[in-house]
Amino acid sequence: MNSRHFLYVSLVLAAVSALALAAQQSSTPATQPTKHSAALKQAAQPQDEGERIFQQNCARCHNAPEGFSPRISGTIVRHMRVRASLSQHDEEQLLRFFNP
Amino acid sequence: MLRMTLGFKIRASAHIIRLFLFALAVLASAHRGAAQDTPLISGGVGFFNSTNAGNTSYIPIFEPLLAAPLGQHVLVESRAALLEFVSPKGGNQSGYDHSHFIGLTYLQGDYVASRHFTIVAGDYLIPFNTYLERLSPIWIGNFQDGPIIANLNFSSSGSGLGGMIRGNAMQRSKYSIDYNYYYSARSANEQFSASRGSGGRTSLYLPEQRLEVGLSYYRLLQGTHENFYGTHVWWEPKDTAFRLRSEFARGQHAEGYWVEADYRTKAFRGLESAIGRIEPVFRMQQTFRLDTIASDGLPSVNTQRADFGLDYNLPHNTRIITSYARQFSASGNRNVWETGIVYRFLSPAWKGKHP
Numbered sequence: 184m185n186s187r188h189f190l191y192v193s194l195v196l197a198a199v200s201a202l203a204l205a206a207q208q209s210s211t212p213a214t215q216p217t218k219h220s221a222a223l224k225q226a227a228q229p230q231d232e233g234e235r236i237f238q239q240n241c242a243r244c245h246n247a248p249e250g251f252s253p254r255i256s257g258t259i260v261r262h263m264r265v266r267a268s269l270s271q272h273d274e275e276q277l278l279r280f281f282n283p
Numbered sequence: 284m285l286r287m288t289l290g291f292k293i294r295a296s297a298h299i300i301r302l303f304l305f306a307l308a309v310l311a312s313a314h315r316g317a318a319q320d321t322p323l324i325s326g327g328v329g330f331f332n333s334t335n336a337g338n339t340s341y342i343p344i345f346e347p348l349l350a351a352p353l354g355q356h357v358l359v360e361s362r363a364a365l366l367e368f369v370s371p372k373g374g375n376q377s378g379y380d381h382s383h384f385i386g387l388t389y390l391q392g393d394y395v396a397s398r399h400f401t402i403v404a405g406d407y408l409i410p411f412n413t414y415l416e417r418l419s420p421i422w423i424g425n426f427q428d429g430p431i432i433a434n435l436n437f438s439s440s441g442s443g444l445g446g447m448i449r450g451n452a453m454q455r456s457k458y459s460i461d462y463n464y465y466y467s468a469r470s471a472n473e474q475f476s477a478s479r480g481s482g483g484r485t486s487l488y489l490p491e492q493r494l495e496v497g498l499s500y501y502r503l504l505q506g507t508h509e510n511f512y513g514t515h516v517w518w519e520p521k522d523t524a525f526r527l528r529s530e531f532a533r534g535q536h537a538e539g540y541w542v543e544a545d546y547r548t549k550a551f552r553g554l555e556s557a558i559g560r561i562e563p564v565f566r567m568q569q570t571f572r573l574d575t576i577a578s579d580g581l582p583s584v585n586t587q588r589a590d591f592g593l594d595y596n597l598p599h600n601t602r603i604i605t606s607y608a609r610q611f612s613a614s615g616n617r618n619v620w621e622t623g624i625v626y627r628f629l630s631p632a633w634k635g636k637h638p
Contacts, residue, residue, distance in 0.1 A: 235490075239488075239490050239493065243495070243517065243519060243526075244417045244418065244423060245420075245422070245423040246596060246602075248600055248627065248629050249598070249599060249600055251629050251630070252321075252630065252631050253318075253319060254318060254319060254321040254631050255319070255320075255321050255322075255323040255629075255630070255631050256319045257318075257319030257320040257352065258319070258320055258321060258322060258323045258350050258351070258352050258358070259323065259350075261320075261350075261352055261358045261393075261395070262350050262358060262360060264395065264401070265358060265360075265393045265395070265401055265403070265449070266416070266417075268401075268449055268450055268451050268461035268462075268463070268486075269451060270398065270399075270451040270454045270459065271398035271451075272454065273451075273454075278319070281319075282319060
């Protein structure tokens with residue numbers, strides 16, 4: 184198989200996979216989250232503004248950590264504000280989500 | 284080769300020890316009073332194995348990240364890379380060759396001046412496109428190797444030394460726009476090497492569509508002044524764990540793109556089920572040489588590469604990363620096999636009472 188054919192096959196496979204996966208919208212109920220651990224799992228449906236912001240901004244780049252101490256929640260949010268260019272509103276809502 | 288192709292600053296030096304002592308001093312002097320603002324230590328520790336065109340290497344790697352708030356508006360943050368590179372000796376010799384590298388990835392201070400305006404000073408990752416700033420940590424990337432166009436490095440270190448302004452320019456319910464602009468001085472310092480240049484990036488994010496589109500620009504202001512352009516498109520359909528990321532970059536003498544897709548299914552008891560933890564990944568990338576001048580980090584001939592990955596997200600922030608890639612170019616085709624495991628840690632810098 185030459186390189187051109189290989190690339191075509193790869194692209195077709197990728198396109199088919201993407202369409203199939205995107206079409207497979209989740210119908211499975213999400214698990215109920217609890218703060219600081221399961222709350223950060225991506226399976227959860229948005230419950231409030233902070234969680235929605237978390238899923239839209241933080242989870243866009245990385246998997247959520249399984250849990251962390253509430254003592255560093257402010258540090259994490261400030262780091263994310265700089266790195267993800269969060270607005271002040273997003274920062275406040277995210278901090279509220281981490282510390283209800 | 285891992286990380287060295289990603290624009291990371293990986294240089295053996297005893298200076299790094301002093302710099303980390305400095306960072307620890309910052310941690311120690313950080314504001315202890317705020318209950319949620321305790322300095323943190325995060326990062327990843329991993330072990331990678333790679334066989335590239337028949338050449339095998341083993342890389343234990345440690346990437347710590349420190350972040351320490353100072354008062355209500357300042358954050359000092361730094362990341363470093365420590366790794367050992369081990370490979371079998373050639374020429375029918377027994378045993379292994381090895382070398383180690385220690386280097387700062389960045390060390391910066393952030394001052395949140397207002398709701399739309401943050402000032403960054405120090406040694407920062409150049410925010411050209413998205414890969415280097417967002418996806419390069421070992422506990423984030425879906426593949427061991429970064430995309431080839433991450434080597435379109437106008438700065439050999441991938442970082443700038445100077446200042447940056449950034450923030451959220453505008454936010455509405457339907458969209459938000461963020462920006463950054465930076466200027467870097469020239470530096471030949473071992474830990475803070477940088478090229479003189481300036482650039483910026485702006486991104487539009489549509490939260491309902493989960494779509495982000497951005498434009499990047501950089502102008503090299505030393506030697507032969509050159510312009511670099513980039514664009515990125517990210518899309519994550521709502522209520523799925525499917526992510527599509529892509530970048531295009533064009534320099535004076537070469538250009539290229541990559542497209543990456545990854546997916547986790549929720550169909551079998553959610554993402555935390557045994558099947559939901561499986562994450563197939565695919566990346567397609569091409570680079571094109573525009574002329575015969577190979578002053579950038581891209582291959583000297585047109586190159587195509589397809590990466591097929593299968594990652595597994597274990598409990599306790601541990602991730603197995605595997606991939607196979609086939610690369611085509613006029614200089615020779617090759618197979619690249621990679622496996623690795625990464626543990627991500629995240630904790631306060633010291634023990635204390637919960638708020």
